[in-house]
Amino acid sequence: MKNKKVRSEDLEKQDFEKSSLVLDAWKRLKRNKLALIGMIILAVFALTAIFAPILAPYDPIKIHWGDEAEPPFWMKDSSQETATTNQETTTEQETTMEQEATNKSTSDEASTEDDNSGWSTGSEEASENESSTESSGDEGGWSTGTTGLESEEESSEWGNSDVDELTKSSKTSEGTDNFYLFGTDQMGRDLLSRLIFGARLTLLVGFVSVSISLIIGTTLGLLSGYFGGIVDTVIMRFMDILLSFPYILLAIFIVSILGRGLTNAMIAIGIVGTPRFARVVRSQVLSVKESEYVMASRTLGAGDSWLITRHILVNSLSPLIVQTTMSLASAILYSAALGFLGLGAQAPTPEWGVMLSDARSALLTAPWIIVFPGIAIILCVLGFNLLGDGLRDSLDPRQKR
Amino acid sequence: MFRYVLKRLLMLIPVLLIMSFLIFGMIDLIPGDPAQMMLGTHVTEETLEEAREEMGLNDPFLVRYGRFLNDTVHLDLGQSLMSKRPVWNMLGEKLPATIELSVFAMIFALLVGLTAGSIAAWKQNTIFDYFFSMIALIGISMPVYWLGFMLILLFAVTLNILPTAGRIAAEMDLSALTTNFVLFESLLTGQWDLFISSIKHMILPAIALGTIPMAIIARMTRSSLLEVLKQDYMRTARAKGLKFKDIFIHAIKNAAIPIITVFGMQFGRFMGGAVLTETVFAWPGMGKWILDGIYKRDFPVVIGGALTIAFLFVFVNLLTDLTYTLLDPRIKY
Numbered sequence: 153m154k155n156k157k158v159r160s161e162d163l164e165k166q167d168f169e170k171s172s173l174v175l176d177a178w179k180r181l182k183r184n185k186l187a188l189i190g191m192i193i194l195a196v197f198a199l200t201a202i203f204a205p206i207l208a209p210y211d212p213i214k215i216h217w218g219d220e221a222e223p224p225f226w227m228k229d230s231s232q233e234t235a236t237t238n239q240e241t242t243t244e245q246e247t248t249m250e251q252e253a254t255n256k257s258t259s260d261e262a263s264t265e266d267d268n269s270g271w272s273t274g275s276e277e278a279s280e281n282e283s284s285t286e287s288s289g290d291e292g293g294w295s296t297g298t299t300g301l302e303s304e305e306e307s308s309e310w311g312n313s314d315v316d317e318l319t320k321s322s323k324t325s326e327g328t329d330n331f332y333l334f335g336t337d338q339m340g341r342d343l344l345s346r347l348i349f350g351a352r353l354t355l356l357v358g359f360v361s362v363s364i365s366l367i368i369g370t371t372l373g374l375l376s377g378y379f380g381g382i383v384d385t386v387i388m389r390f391m392d393i394l395l396s397f398p399y400i401l402l403a404i405f406i407v408s409i410l411g412r413g414l415t416n417a418m419i420a421i422g423i424v425g426t427p428r429f430a431r432v433v434r435s436q437v438l439s440v441k442e443s444e445y446v447m448a449s450r451t452l453g454a455g456d457s458w459l460i461t462r463h464i465l466v467n468s469l470s471p472l473i474v475q476t477t478m479s480l481a482s483a484i485l486y487s488a489a490l491g492f493l494g495l496g497a498q499a500p501t502p503e504w505g506v507m508l509s510d511a512r513s514a515l516l517t518a519p520w521i522i523v524f525p526g527i528a529i530i531l532c533v534l535g536f537n538l539l540g541d542g543l544r545d546s547l548d549p550r551q552k553r
Numbered sequence: 554m555f556r557y558v559l560k561r562l563l564m565l566i567p568v569l570l571i572m573s574f575l576i577f578g579m580i581d582l583i584p585g586d587p588a589q590m591m592l593g594t595h596v597t598e599e600t601l602e603e604a605r606e607e608m609g610l611n612d613p614f615l616v617r618y619g620r621f622l623n624d625t626v627h628l629d630l631g632q633s634l635m636s637k638r639p640v641w642n643m644l645g646e647k648l649p650a651t652i653e654l655s656v657f658a659m660i661f662a663l664l665v666g667l668t669a670g671s672i673a674a675w676k677q678n679t680i681f682d683y684f685f686s687m688i689a690l691i692g693i694s695m696p697v698y699w700l701g702f703m704l705i706l707l708f709a710v711t712l713n714i715l716p717t718a719g720r721i722a723a724e725m726d727l728s729a730l731t732t733n734f735v736l737f738e739s740l741l742t743g744q745w746d747l748f749i750s751s752i753k754h755m756i757l758p759a760i761a762l763g764t765i766p767m768a769i770i771a772r773m774t775r776s777s778l779l780e781v782l783k784q785d786y787m788r789t790a791r792a793k794g795l796k797f798k799d800i801f802i803h804a805i806k807n808a809a810i811p812i813i814t815v816f817g818m819q820f821g822r823f824m825g826g827a828v829l830t831e832t833v834f835a836w837p838g839m840g841k842w843i844l845d846g847i848y849k850r851d852f853p854v855v856i857g858g859a860l861t862i863a864f865l866f867v868f869v870n871l872l873t874d875l876t877y878t879l880l881d882p883r884i885k886y
Contacts, residue, residue, distance in 0.1 A: 285809055334831050397826030401843070401859065408583045408847050489829055492698055493844065508699060519706055526699035533694035540611060541690075 177470075180546035187542020202353040208345035209331075212502040215340045218370030224335040224343075224520055272329075337507070337521045338514045346502035347528050353503045354532060357418050357487040358480045364422025366476060369429025370468075374460060376430065377437030388434065391427035399424050399482075399488055407495045414503070417496035421486050426481050433474045436468040470547035477540035481533045488529050506530050554878065561871055572863045573625065576856060577618050585654035585850035591634040625860070631853035643842070648861065649733040650720060651838035654830070655823045657755050658763035662819070666767040667812075670774025671805070677779060683769060692768025697826050701761040701833035710758060721751045724807040733792075763828040765820040772817040777808040786845075809880050817873030824862050 181187050200207060203304060334343040376387040394402065406420035446463050454462075490496030491505025499506060504525040511521040588604040605611055609620065624631065630640035673685040709717040721735055732738055736755060739747035773820075781787060781804050790800050828840035837860055846854035 157873050175674075225860070309829050393568070393575060396572070396821070396870070397859075397863060398821045398866075400828055401826040401862065404828070404844070404847060405583070407857070409579065411584070481694065485694075488696055492696070492829070493832065507698075508696070509704075512702075515702060515706065516710060522699070522702050524695075526696060526703070529696050529699065530691065534690060535689055537694050 163460040177543075177546045181542050184542040184545060186538050187546070190535045190538025190540075190542060191312050193531055194539060197351050197532050197535065201355045202346055204352050207551075208342075208348045210342035210345045212345040212349040213341060213500045222336040223518070238428060244250065278384065280509070297540060302473075314544050315506065334524055335518075335520050337511065338518060339510075343521065343524055346507060347504070347524060350500040350504045350507065350525065350528065350530070353414070353497065353501065354484055354529075356500045357503075358483045361418045361421035361487065362425065362476055362481045364419065365425035365429050365479060366472070367437070368422070368470065369426040370433050370465075372426070373430040373433025374464065376435035378441065378460060378464065380458070387430065391430050392517045394424070395427045400486060403486055403490060404493065404495060407490060412498065416458035417490045419489055421483050421492070422484070427481065429472070429475060432471050433468050435548075436471055440464050440467045474540055474544045474547060476534055477543055481540065484529065484533050484536070555704065557666035558875065559580075559783045561874070565870040565871070568867055572867070573622065573860060574618065575619055576859045576863065578614075580852055580856050580859070581614065581617075583847070583850070583852070587634055587850065587852055588818070590850045619712075630857035632853045633854050635849055635854075640853050642671055642721070642804075644857055644861060645841045645852065646733050647837065647839050647858075649884070650736075650836060651824075651827050651831070653734060653736050654755070654758055654762060654836060654838060655761035655820075656828065658823060658826075659819075661759050661763035662770055665763075667774055668816065669767075669849070671770040671778060673771070673775045673802075674778035674782065675801075680706060682775075686775065689768040689775075692764050695723065695760055695764060696829075698829045698833045700759070700764055701830060704757045704761055705833075715757055716754050717757075720754050720837060721747065758830050758834040758836055760825060761833065762826045765826065766816075766822055769815055769819065769822075773812050774808065778804060781808045798834060806880065813873060813876055813880065817869060820869040821866055825867070861885030 172476050241515075271534060334347065336342055337346070372387050372391070376384045403417075403424045406423055407416050410416035410419060431518040440463060449459060449463060487496055488503070488505030488508070491503045492509045494509060497503035499510070507525040508522060511525070514521050580885075586605075588601050588608060588610060591608075592604055609617060612620075624713050628641060628646065632639055634642060636643070657760055669685040669689065673682045673689075674732065676682055708715040735747065736751040739745075739751060763856045784807075787800070787804060795803070824840070826840075827838060828844055829837075830836065831841035832844065839862065843855055843858035843862075845851070846858065866882075
């Protein structure tokens with residue numbers, strides 16, 4: 153907000169120059185392709201978060217009985233098309249993994265419904281099915297001839313709802329004609345909807361916790377750098393000690409003290425992130441404090457609060473913006489980690505870390521449940537990191553060409 | 554130099570004191586009654602009260618802290634509330650596991666990170682540069698535990714060449730070993746079957762734990778090498794017609810300080826990452842131990858573990874500072 157103000161003011165006043173610090177920075181940022189990619193990723197996530205209720209096809213915590221651990225649509229389709237889409241979207245290894253898992257889960261359910269009950273595990277199933285076309289070696293079988301196997305399997309299992317209705321118990325009859333883009337998790341909740349609502353939570357956690365660090369850290373850094381002496385020593389020693397403890401462990405301790413939950417996780421991550429801000433602001437204050445214009449202002453009778461708000465804080469803005477962007481990335485990682493450890497957001501909440509933790513038990517049978525939330529986290533964090541890198545390059549005048 | 558080291562060592566004392574106070578205070582604030590934890594829920598209030606009195610839980614905070622400090626100085630970290638074993642002995646079991654894991658993760662991070670960063674800097678703005686920079690960027694954006702799962706899926710489940718969890722195959726007989734450094738000791742004493750099994754178990758967790766530091770080191774190496782390559786003395790070196798190898802050594806030595814700093818700072822990340830990595834791979838080390846301690850409100854374990862990590866961290870920082878002088882003769886203390 154401050155930027156915009158500065159920018160418009162500058163535009164009005166210095167019309168002849170058509171350039172200001174912020175405008176320059178923006179121009180440089182626009183030339184940076186990676187930063188642009190980061191911004192696009194973040195914009196997509198932000199829009200997803202804002203319009204989550206419209207975009208999400210299902211209620212993220214509604215359990216669709218009978219649709220537990222349904223694979224994504226491209227893994228369900230029969231025929232050779234499946235294999236090609238698969239190889240395009242995921243790496244080959246992942247593909248075979250997922251297909252294997254599909255087969256496994258299929259066989260689990262298959263054994264209860266039709267006469268395939270003789271199959272006990274996925275590997276046996278594969279070798280039996282493929283014995284006509286492929287060698288019966290375990291791994292060899294997996295990586296190659298899965299297509300034919302899938303087509304047979306899937307048509308009997310996923311495509312044919314009549315069979316389901318006839319043989320399965322009543323709870324299965326309603327769910328099967330739903331379409332799940334990314335499949336469902338092992339509880340039968342739509343994965344895509346959970347991911348979409350997860351974007352909301354993730355961005356919320358990021359912004360709230362970084363705001364906490366930003367406010368406390370900036371205040372402490374200002375006090376410490378501006379007043380120096382004993383204030384500086386006490387604050388910065390304390391920050392050093394906070395820093396000299398592994399982040400995640402400190403966050404775990406704080407959450408343990410406050411109690412589990414999303415709010416407390418945000419507070420914990422906020423506290424843990426504080427020292428970085430304090431350091432950035434302090435070093436900036438120390439260099440600005442001694443500059444001529446601050447001294448001039450002081451001799452003209454400016455008070456502490458004027459100097460801090462009008463000169464020092466404004467000059468700390470660019471490193472603060474960079475630090476904020478970078479901190480958003482790590483805050484998201486840490487909140488997901490806390491969720492994963494069961495200390496952050498709690499079970500039915502569609503938080504990405506919690507989803508990963510829930511999916512642990514399904515690692516072998518339904519890997520897509522664990523793959524997608526991870527990709528979502530990586531993309532979101534990557535967006536902030538790319539933007540942060542770009543901002544650092546464009547806001548740092550030393551890099552000016 | 555000696556005086557400097559001595560001074561730094563003496564300065565550790567107040568730092569460690571404050572840290573111990575903070576750790577003790579923080580863990581004291583965690584809600585939960587150790588007496589209840591130890592005795593379970595089926596006891597009368599009187600028994601609980603007796604136990605609290607016996608454990609000294611009713612004393613004021615400072616008295617308890619003083620007693621804890623006294624015990625700690627005498628290398629007595631108390632007794633686990635759950636297993637009733639001395640924390641010190643458990644530490645002797647858990648710490649080697651984490652140290653072995655961290656060492657291998659560090660080796661991975663250094664080897665890959667330095668190579669990737671150097672290539673990226675040397676071939677700036679080429680396809681190699683973009684490739685390695687992108688890998689590094691994704692590396693720092695990746696949740697450790699998710700990477701762990703993906704590695705398990707790929708190498709343990711699909712390819713079936715590496716084990717999924719634990720330090721060593723369950724059927725292995727460890728009675729021949731005297732310490733809990735399973736990998737190091739089996740290597741040194743030549744017990745090859747033990748060694749092969751443990752190194753197989755090591756690969757995936759080490760990669761998972763080492764990836765983020767690897768990415769950070771790669772980025773740092775790249776930017777710091779680029780900075781050095783721009784310097785005049787590098788141009789001179791090239792103009793003199795030095796061989797590539799000599800130029801490179803020249804450059805990397807000058808770029809080493811920021812890399813070493815970053816590397817030293819990674820220690821905290823290793824310990825933090827160990828909590829997550831060890832959870833994924835069921836690795837019986839410090840991280841999982843402390844986490845279980847927190848879940849079960851086993852406070853002596855948590856305090857002992859946290860204190861050890863803080864101690865190691867401070868020590869590694871000191872070592873990092875001291876390596877500067879070895880690398881850069883311009884720095885004098």
